[in-house]
Amino acid sequence: MDALTTAAADATLAASRALLGVVARSVTAALDVVTLPQFRVLVVLSSAGPTRMSTLAERMGANPSTFSRSIDRMIAGGWVERGPSPESRREVLITLTSGGRELVDDVTERRRQGIAAILSTLTAEQQKAVRDALQLFADAAGETSASDLLTLGT
Structure with a gap:
């Protein structure tokens, strides 16, 4: 890896740690009422819509009978x-x-407010540079699989 790529990777790692902090802070209140695995289920249903129980268990990497009991608790909680x-x-x-x-x-x-608060400390030109750089990175990375995103409950 050349020096420029190494420096870019290090800067991206630092940014990813900062974003992970925003993610962690954004989910803290939710974890007072649901577990992280339950929140992951809510995120999947939010993006996928109504989902077959067996498909949902598979996407969550859960045993269907154990998963059914977890869903029972989520139903009781009104989620x-x-x-x-x-x-x-x-x-x-x-x-x-x-x-x-x-x-x-x-x-x-x-999460949006946490990111906006960080961005508000930058000038409009710096915000545009961040937007452009992150869009370039996202385009180069391609689509992240749902199972990868589910690891953190995003």
Whole structure:
């Protein structure tokens, strides 16, 4: 690795640690009411919509019977609902409730505010440079798999 690539990698690592701090702070309040694995379920349902129980368990890397008990606790907490699929009454769909949606939206907004607070310390020109650099990085990295994102409950 050449010196420029090494310096760019080090700067990116420092930025990723700063962003991870924002992520951790944004999810702290949510972890007062749900566990991190439960929050991961809410994030998946927020982006994927109603999902078959078996598919959701697979995406979470969970044993279906153990996962069903976890879903029972989430239903009791008012975060998700369980119901039959409109296509097949044999399939069970898990759906995010309005309370679950609010929790995910709150974490997302906290994250957005944390990032905005950091960016507000920069000039408009610096903010544009950050935006452009992060877009270049995201484009070069390509699409991150959902399973990779689920590791941290993002």
